[in-house]
Amino acid sequence: MGAFDRVHREGVDVRTAVTARTRNSLESSRPHKAPGKIARSPVGSWMRGLPATLQKAGARFPARAKKALRPHLVPLRRFMLAPVEQEMRQLRSQVEQLGASQRVAIPTGDGDVLVRTVVGWVLCGADDTLVLASLIDGGELERGTRKLIERLVKPGDVFVDVGAHLGLLTLAAGNAMQRSGSIHAYEPFRESARRLRAAVELNGMSHLVTVRETALSNRVGTGTLYLGQVSGHHSLYPLPENQAADASPADVQLNSLDIDLADVAHADVIKIDAEGAEMAIVQGADGLIQRSPEVALIVELGPSHLSRVGVSLEEWFASFEARGLVFRVIDRETGLLTQRAMSTLREIDSVNLLFARPDAQAWLRAGKG
Numbered sequence: 457m458g459a460f461d462r463v464h465r466e467g468v469d470v471r472t473a474v475t476a477r478t479r480n481s482l483e484s485s486r487p488h489k490a491p492g493k494i495a496r497s498p499v500g501s502w503m504r505g506l507p508a509t510l511q512k513a514g515a516r517f518p519a520r521a522k523k524a525l526r527p528h529l530v531p532l533r534r535f536m537l538a539p540v541e542q543e544m545r546q547l548r549s550q551v552e553q554l555g556a557s558q559r560v561a562i563p564t565g566d567g568d569v570l571v572r573t574v575v576g577w578v579l580c581g582a583d584d585t586l587v588l589a590s591l592i593d594g595g596e597l598e599r600g601t602r603k604l605i606e607r608l609v610k611p612g613d614v615f616v617d618v619g620a621h622l623g624l625l626t627l628a629a630g631n632a633m634q635r636s637g638s639i640h641a642y643e644p645f646r647e648s649a650r651r652l653r654a655a656v657e658l659n660g661m662s663h664l665v666t667v668r669e670t671a672l673s674n675r676v677g678t679g680t681l682y683l684g685q686v687s688g689h690h691s692l693y694p695l696p697e698n699q700a701a702d703a704s705p706a707d708v709q710l711n712s713l714d715i716d717l718a719d720v721a722h723a724d725v726i727k728i729d730a731e732g733a734e735m736a737i738v739q740g741a742d743g744l745i746q747r748s749p750e751v752a753l754i755v756e757l758g759p760s761h762l763s764r765v766g767v768s769l770e771e772w773f774a775s776f777e778a779r780g781l782v783f784r785v786i787d788r789e790t791g792l793l794t795q796r797a798m799s800t801l802r803e804i805d806s807v808n809l810l811f812a813r814p815d816a817q818a819w820l821r822a823g824k825g
Contacts, residue, residue: 560572561588561591561592563582564579567581567582567583568580568581568582568651569581569582569588570658571588571591571592572595573591573595573596573624573627574595574596574602575596575602575624575627575628575631576627576631576655576658576659577655577658577659578591578622578623578624578627578651578655578658579622579651579654579655579658580622580651580687581647581651581687584686584687586686587622587686587687587688596624597624597688598624598625598788598808599788599789599791600786600787600788600789600790600791600792600808601625601727601754601786601791601808602624602625602628602791603790603791604754604786604791604793604810604822605625605628605629605632605725605727605754606628606629606631606632607632607791607821607822607823608724608725608752608818608821608822609629609632609633609637609724609725610632610633611633611634611636611637612633612636612637613633613637613724613725614637614638614639614640614720614722614723614724614725615629615633615637615638615639615640615723615724615725615726615727616639616640616642616713616717616723616725616726616727617629617639617640617641617642617727618642618672618713618726618727618728618729618730618737619642619643619688619727619728619729619730619731620641620642620643620648620652620667621643621648621652621687621688621729622648622651622652622655622687622688623641623651623652623655623656625727626639626641626652626655626656626661626665627655627656627659627661629725630659630661630664630665633664635660635661635663635664636664637664638664638666638720639661639664639665639666640665640666640668640716640717640720641656641665641666641667641668642668642670642671642672643667643668643669644669644670644671644681644690644706644708644709645681645683645687645690645706645708646669646706647687648687648690649667649669652667653667668711668716669708669709670708670709670710670711670716671692671708671709671710671711671733672710672711672712672713672716672730672733672737672740672741673692673710673711673712673733673736673737673740674712674736674737674739674740675710675712675736675740676710676711676712676715677709677710678707678708678709678710679692679707679708679709679710680692680705680706680707680708681705681706681707681708682694682695682700682705683695683700683701683703683704683705683706684699684700684701684731685699685700685701688729689731690731691730691731691732691733691761691764692708692730692731692732692733693731693732693733693761693764693765694764695764696764712737712740712741713726713737713740713741713744714740714741714742714743714744715740717744718743720744721747722744722747722748722750722751723744723745723748723751724748724750724751724752725751725752725753725754725818726741726744726745726751726752726753726754727753727754727755728753728754728755728756729755729756730756731756731758731761732758732761732762732764732765732767733765734755734756734757734772735765735767735771735772735775738753738755738775738776738779739775742779745779745781746779749813749816750812750813750816750817750818751812751816751818752810752811752812752816752818752822753776753781753810753811753812754786754808754809754810754811755776755808755809755811756806756807756808756809757772757801757804757806757807757808757809758805758806759801759802759803759804759806760805760806761806769798769801769802770798773798776811780813780814781811781812781813782811782812782813782814783809783810783811784809784810784822785801785807785808785809786807786808786809786810788807788808792823793810793822793823810822
């Protein structure tokens with residue numbers, strides 16, 4: 457059975473399970489009826505209990521009077537049905553949650569595992585156990601950032617994903633843009649770039665997404681990519697021994713956004729996750745940022761990365777301030793924004809920040825804190 461057939465069969469099995477659970481829930485909620493007996497309406501039973509004289513009077517009730525009473529009966533009917541409608545809403549919500557919780561992981565036989573996530577199908581390395589477990593357990597890796605991106609982008613936008621990894625946030629942006637606009641996804645590691653291209657194709661976004669197997673910086677040339685034990689932690693700077701993979705570094709091509717996207721009029725959202733190379737990337741995107749007055753930048757801050765690179769926290773923030781950008785902290789779960797002083801971020805492990813100009817419309821879409 458081919459990969460596509462397995463995916464199709466898995467989808468059928470999940471839909472069957474959801475349908476069966478829904479049917480069982482509905483059956484268990486119905487009152488028990490003895491075999492051979494027809495359930496009678498409570499209203500009908502009440503009417504049959506009335507004296508025959510009153511029943512005849514109701515039958516002869518003038519049409520004009522019925523018409524006059526109809527506006528009063530409609531609210532009464534809504535009041536009587538409200539508990540039933542509430543129960544149906546709860547049941548519908550349970551069914552939707554059941555469908556969303558059905559994680560599907562399909563080994564493809566070539567070292568990859570096809571995983572259904574909250575944003576679509578992605579490919580993950582079978583030996584990338586931490587990422588694979590996170591995808592199967594929660595369906596994604598960065599929930600808060602994904603939710604923020606879904607609020608920020610809109611159809612027709614230009615989204616730039618620097619450090620796209622397996623494509624989770626690329627797919628989230630594509631879905632929120634209703635597959636209209638353009639996405640430039642950068643992933644320098646060959647295996648991750650291959651899986652990224654496959655995810656783009658599997659989810660029908662080839663017309664929307666351009667994948668570039670390039671590392672971004674403030675210069676053009678070649679560089680060295682040091683491989684981490686987790687696929688999303690590769691870096692242009694040497695890694696600590698306890699984080700480095702037992703593999704040789706890879707040679708990668710370097711480019712800048714200003715050169716690579718010289719023909720792009722503007723960018724609406726730029727996401728940067730580059731394990732310490734953020735400042736160099738922003739320097740190499742100065743022209744793009746200047747001609748994009750409404751641009752929003754989602755950037756990972758990792759003080760430990762800055763220590764490896766030899767950049768102070770003050771220097772890092774100054775590179776954004778010099779371009780007129782201010783920041784808010786992105787909540788990991790909700791994607792909501794909070795205001796914090798730079799000094800309070802010195803001891804954190806890592807956090808994603810949203811940068812934009814003070815009067816940018818992005819703050820309204822994001823929910824400025």
